[in-house]
Amino acid sequence: MSLNIKDIAKLAGVSPATVSRVINNSGNVNEENKERVLKVLEETGYKPNALARGLIHKKTNTLGIVVPDISNINFSEFVKGIENQARSYDYNIILTTSENNFNKEVECFEMFKEKRVDGIIFSGTRFTEKHKSELDNSTIPFLVFGQNFEHEKIISININNQKAAYDATKLLFSKGAKNIAMIGGPLWDRAAGYDRFMGFLSASVERGLKPNELIYEEGDFTIKSGYNLMKAILNKKKIDAILAANDFMALGAIKCLADLGYSVPNEVQVMGFDDNIIAEIYNPSLTTVKINFYEAGKIAAKAIIDKINKLKVDKYIELKYELVIRKSTI
Amino acid sequence: MSLNIKDIAKLAGVSPATVSRVINNSGNVNEENKERVLKVLEETGYKPNALARGLIHKKTNTLGIVVPDISNINFSEFVKGIENQARSYDYNIILTTSENNFNKEVECFEMFKEKRVDGIIFSGTRFTEKHKSELDNSTIPFLVFGQNFEHEKIISININNQKAAYDATKLLFSKGAKNIAMIGGPLWDRAAGYDRFMGFLSASVERGLKPNELIYEEGDFTIKSGYNLMKAILNKKKIDAILAANDFMALGAIKCLADLGYSVPNEVQVMGFDDNIIAEIYNPSLTTVKINFYEAGKIAAKAIIDKINKLKVDKYIELKYELVIRKSTI
DNA sequence: ATGAAAGCGCTAACAG
DNA sequence: CTGTTAGCGCTTTCAT
Numbered sequence: 001m002s003l004n005i006k007d008i009a010k011l012a013g014v015s016p017a018t019v020s021r022v023i024n025n026s027g028n029v030n031e032e033n034k035e036r037v038l039k040v041l042e043e044t045g046y047k048p049n050a051l052a053r054g055l056i057h058k059k060t061n062t063l064g065i066v067v068p069d070i071s072n073i074n075f076s077e078f079v080k081g082i083e084n085q086a087r088s089y090d091y092n093i094i095l096t097t098s099e100n101n102f103n104k105e106v107e108c109f110e111m112f113k114e115k116r117v118d119g120i121i122f123s124g125t126r127f128t129e130k131h132k133s134e135l136d137n138s139t140i141p142f143l144v145f146g147q148n149f150e151h152e153k154i155i156s157i158n159i160n161n162q163k164a165a166y167d168a169t170k171l172l173f174s175k176g177a178k179n180i181a182m183i184g185g186p187l188w189d190r191a192a193g194y195d196r197f198m199g200f201l202s203a204s205v206e207r208g209l210k211p212n213e214l215i216y217e218e219g220d221f222t223i224k225s226g227y228n229l230m231k232a233i234l235n236k237k238k239i240d241a242i243l244a245a246n247d248f249m250a251l252g253a254i255k256c257l258a259d260l261g262y263s264v265p266n267e268v269q270v271m272g273f274d275d276n277i278i279a280e281i282y283n284p285s286l287t288t289v290k291i292n293f294y295e296a297g298k299i300a301a302k303a304i305i306d307k308i309n310k311l312k313v314d315k316y317i318e319l320k321y322e323l324v325i326r327k328s329t330i
Numbered sequence: 331m332s333l334n335i336k337d338i339a340k341l342a343g344v345s346p347a348t349v350s351r352v353i354n355n356s357g358n359v360n361e362e363n364k365e366r367v368l369k370v371l372e373e374t375g376y377k378p379n380a381l382a383r384g385l386i387h388k389k390t391n392t393l394g395i396v397v398p399d400i401s402n403i404n405f406s407e408f409v410k411g412i413e414n415q416a417r418s419y420d421y422n423i424i425l426t427t428s429e430n431n432f433n434k435e436v437e438c439f440e441m442f443k444e445k446r447v448d449g450i451i452f453s454g455t456r457f458t459e460k461h462k463s464e465l466d467n468s469t470i471p472f473l474v475f476g477q478n479f480e481h482e483k484i485i486s487i488n489i490n491n492q493k494a495a496y497d498a499t500k501l502l503f504s505k506g507a508k509n510i511a512m513i514g515g516p517l518w519d520r521a522a523g524y525d526r527f528m529g530f531l532s533a534s535v536e537r538g539l540k541p542n543e544l545i546y547e548e549g550d551f552t553i554k555s556g557y558n559l560m561k562a563i564l565n566k567k568k569i570d571a572i573l574a575a576n577d578f579m580a581l582g583a584i585k586c587l588a589d590l591g592y593s594v595p596n597e598v599q600v601m602g603f604d605d606n607i608i609a610e611i612y613n614p615s616l617t618t619v620k621i622n623f624y625e626a627g628k629i630a631a632k633a634i635i636d637k638i639n640k641l642k643v644d645k646y647i648e649l650k651y652e653l654v655i656r657k658s659t660i
Numbered sequence: 661a662t663g664a665a666a667g668c669g670c671t672a673a674c675a676g
Numbered sequence: 677c678t679g680t681t682a683g684c685g686c687t688t689t690c691a692t
Contacts, residue, residue, distance in 0.1 A: 002469065004669055015679045020671060027672095028677060045467045050444040051384045052669035055684045060381070062424070062445075070413065071624070076406040083400065083427055092441065094392070095425040097413055111422065113332075114380040115392075137375045139332065223611060251611060258613070281553060281581060283588070283613045294401070334685055345663045350687055357688095358661060382685035385668045 003046050012040045023048060054116065063093045063304060064112035064120045064140075068100045073276055074293050075123065078145065081297020082121060089305050091118070102128050109134045119304040121145060125189045141307040145300055147191045148316070155307060157300050157317040161191050164289050164321045165199025168243055168271055171287075171323055173207055175330045177241035177269055180204070181215035183229045183253060185245040192221070196245045196273065215239060219249050226252025234260060240268055241329075247272035247279045247288055254284070254328060270328040284327035291321050333376050342370045353378060384446065393423045393634060394442035394450045398430045403606055404623050405453065408475065411627020412451060419635050421448070432458050439464045449634040451475060455519045471637040475630055477521045478646070485637060487630050487647040491521050494619050494651045495529025498573055498601055501617075501653055503537055505660045507571035507599055510534070511545035513559045513583060515575040522551070526575045526603065545569060549579050556582025564590065570598055571659075577602035577609045577618055584614070584658060600658040614657035621651050 009016040014033050021027040022037040029037075040046070054060045063086055067075040083093055094117060098104045105124055109131075112120055119141040127149040135142060135153050143155040172180050182200045185193035197216065204214055215237055219225035226249030233239060234256075244250035250272030254264050262268050264284055272279060275290035296319055307313045339346045344363050351357040352367040359367075370376070384390045393416055397405040413423055424447060428434045435454050439461075442450055449471040457479040465472060465483050473485040502510050512530045515523035527546065534544055545567055549555035556579030563569060564586075574580035580602030584594050592598050594614055602609060605620035626649055637643045 005671095006669080016670080017672085017679060018677085021678090024671085030677060033678085047440060047443045049385070049446060049669050051381045051390070051446055052684085053671080054381045055379070055385060055669085055686090056671050058684080069410070070400070071403065071406045071410045073401065073403065073406075076401045076403075079425070080399070080401045080427060083425060087426070092424050092426065092445070094422050095409070095413060096417070096422065097410060110377060113377045115422070116379060116381055255611065255613075278608055278611070281585065281608070282611075335687095336685080346686080347663060347688080348661085351662090354687080360661060363661085379685050382668085383687080385670090385685085386687050388668080 003044055005046075005048065008037070008040055008044065008046050011044070012037045058116070060116050060118055061091050062115070062117045063091050063301065064108065064115070064117035065093050065095050065122075066098050066105055066108045066120070067095075067123045068098055068125075070095065070097050073278075074274055074291075077293035078123070078297040078300075081294040081299075082301040083297075085298040085301035086305070089301070091301075091305060098124060100125055102126060102130065106130045106134055109138070112140065113138065118308045119143070121300050121304055123147075125191075127151070141304055143300055143304045143307075145296060155303055155313055155315060155317070157296065157303065157319060158191060159291055159319045159321045161195035162199040162202070164273075165196040165243070165245075166203045167199075167323060168273070168289050169200050169203035171325075172241045172243060172269060172271055172329065173203070175241075175269060179215070179237065179239040180241040180243055181217070181233050181237065181239045183217050183219050183226055183233075183242060183244045183249050185221050186218055192245055192273070193218075200243055219245070221246050221248055223248045223252040223255070225249060227256045229253070230256035231260070234262075242268060242270045244270070244272050247274045247276040247286060250286055250288065250328070251278060251282060254282070254286070265328050265330050269330060272328075275324055279324075280326070287326045287329040288324055289321050290324045291319065295319075333374055335376075335378065338367070338370055338374065338376050341374070342367045388446070390446050390448055391421050392445070392447045393421050393631065394438065394445070394447035395423050395425050395452075396428050396435055396438045396450070397425075397453045398428055398455075400425065400427050403608075404604055404621075407623035408453070408627040408630075411624040411629075412631040413627075415628040415631035416635070419631070421631070421635060428454060430455055432456060432460065436460045436464055439468070442470065443468065448638045449473070451630050451634055453477075455521075457481070471634055473630055473634045473637075475626060485633055485643055485645060485647070487626065487633065487649060488521060489621055489649045489651045491525035492529040492532070494603070495526040495573070495575075496533045497529075497653060498603070498619050499530050499533035501655075502571045502573060502599060502601055502659065503533070505571075505599060509545070509567065509569045510571040510573055511547070511563050511567065511569045513547050513549050513556055513563075513572060513574045513579050515551050516548055522575055522603070523548075530573055549575070551576050551578055553578045553582040553585070555579060557586045559583070560586035561590070564592075572598060572600045574600070574602050577604045577606040577616060580616055580618070580658070581608065581612060584612070584616070595658050595660050599660060602658075605654055609654075610656070617656045617659040618654050619651050620654045621649065625649075 005016045009019045021029050096108045121143045123145045184197045187193045217229040230253035272288040275288045279286035279288050335346045339349045351359050426438045451473045453475045514527045517523045547559040560583035602618040605618045609616035609618050
């Protein structure tokens with residue numbers, strides 16, 4: 001079917017080794033032979049078989065990526081950043097999605113092992129025994145985005161969620177809020193759930209509130225859960241501000257407030273997390289903690305490629321975040 | 331470093347061939363030997379090298395994907411569909427993004443050739459001579475989403491854009507619109523630009539309008555262009571409805587109308603295309619032509635895999651669409 | 661039922 | 677400067 005290096009060698013009247021030398025610019029080749037080979041290469045449109053090359057070099061120039069859901073804008077921005085950066089280093093990515101299913105995640109790691117990817121970038125919420133043993137038995141560089149899992153082999157990249165939530169809460173207080181409720185993520189999610197809650201808690205306590213007075217509802221990061229929890233809170237307490245653990249829940253909360261006739265931000269201020277593209281164009285636009293997922297992807301790809309190339313890479317890379325103030329707060 | 335089949339063979343006290351037989355369930359293996367091999371496999375966590383296998387079988391179980399922008403929700407849904415379907419057939423995907431840059435697209439095709447992907451799914455707007463020659467010289471099954479390029483080797487999958495735009499325009503007329511303007515895409519985009527415009531034109535003409543009376547502005551599918559073109563139209567003509575060639579431009583138009591004090595839908599009705607996640611949650615929610623990108627991805631993956639397996643696959647697969655009526659129309 | 665050996669397409673070491 | 681050879685890790689005849 002498709003030509004191999006022997007065919008090219010025959011056509012050019014040289015040995016396969018010479019063709020290889022021309023293709024890889026390795027070793028010296030007589031100018032005349034070089035021309036001939038180049039010509040045949042051009043005419044035939046020959047492309048060297050990356051599998052054979054990979055076999056020899058034990059290198060595939062491929063990164064394995066696992067994200068929970070590529071249709072979530074945060075992750076698609078993240079993957080976009082990875083892909084762009086990777087390409088600039090001549091790497092490609094095998095993309096998989098896990099829906100946060102632990103078994104699927106582990107299956108992906110095994111597939112990556114078979115396909116001999118050079119590095120893995122993982123975004124997930126849990127680090128089970130299976131994950132651990134997978135990592136223990138692997139020599140493939142491994143990077144985790146968005147969590148701070150404990151494992152010697154893991155490079156982590158993340159924002160300081162606790163500090164970010166603390167800053168966000170303080171912002172709401174500074175804008176006159178007295179009764180802030182939080183619509184958070186599941187607490188077993190140590191980063192976007194637990195840490196963001198802890199930031200909210202510490203800012204509230206600093207303000208003089210008792211931990212058991214805090215109004216907190218645990219959601220699942222969906223618009224719907226934001227909507228429903230907002231409703232639940234309004235039925236119970238009088239509040240004047242909401243901190244949501246992500247933008248989707250914040251948007252759900254705003255929608256609920258609008259449906260029930262509350263004015264945002266005059267009666268209730270709302271703040272989100274992430275700075276989803278929708279945050280800016282929604283009506284009212286959403287005040288939020290901006291995380292640059294695209295940039296995070298670029299940094300992640302750079303870090304894992306550096307690691308692959310045996311360069312020194314920090315075990316923990318802290319990402320910047322930024323409070324973006326829009327119309328959903330005063 | 332990592333173990334190979336010889337190591338496993340040694341550990342189990344059999345030959346590599348026997349290990350291979352156990353792994354692939356090919357040929358007969360004595361029950362006792364099988365057990366021993368299985369045990370070693372288990373203990374070592376051995377994973378066969380997919381490169382070596384691919385070399386022999388001339389098959390990688392990998393699909394190459396090119397989309398313009400993975401952070402665009404339409405494409406991320408599409409890719410999600412591909413990935414899910416592909417995985418169920420034991421295929422993985424190499425994802426690349428092109429930003430609609432022709433050179434990048436062609437580079438991706440060449441890379442796919444080197445990495446010996448089994449099939450390619452391409453989403454782009456132009457089919458240049460380079461694209462053509464790339465395809466002419468390739469034996470890799472090739473599928474195009476969202477365009478109807480002319481080439482014997484291409485499997486196309488798309489909605490009937492002209493008919494969809496025709497239906498959308500008629501819907502606006504049926505809701506009492508008298509002066510509909512269209513904010514379209516670039517006409518050189520034969521599908522989302524040209525065909526959608528033609529549908530608008532034919533419905534308008536059918537209604538008794540002269541083609542040269544039509545109000546049409548050419549945008550680039552961004553929120554910003556929707557906003558700016560809306561403003562331009564309002565400065566020139568009195569209109570009571572807008573058909574946009576995608577949801578982003580429709581959202582930009584609504585935003586502009588709101589900024590200028592027009593009521594949507596009472597003074598101006600707005601209709602989009604695609605049914606972006608934002609269409610539903612925007613305020614007002616957007617009437618639009620729904621395209622199921624996730625489903626499209628599943629269908630595309632199934633089609634290309636069928637083609638890889640030499641099954642009969644239609645050269646053109648027409649996708650369904652659906653008018654979704656929300657609050658931006660009466 | 662099992663092992664030896666050849667070979668997938670390429671590169672690298674070694675002669676010449 | 678160039679060709680021959682061995683071998684990356686696996687599968688698959690072909691003998692036994």
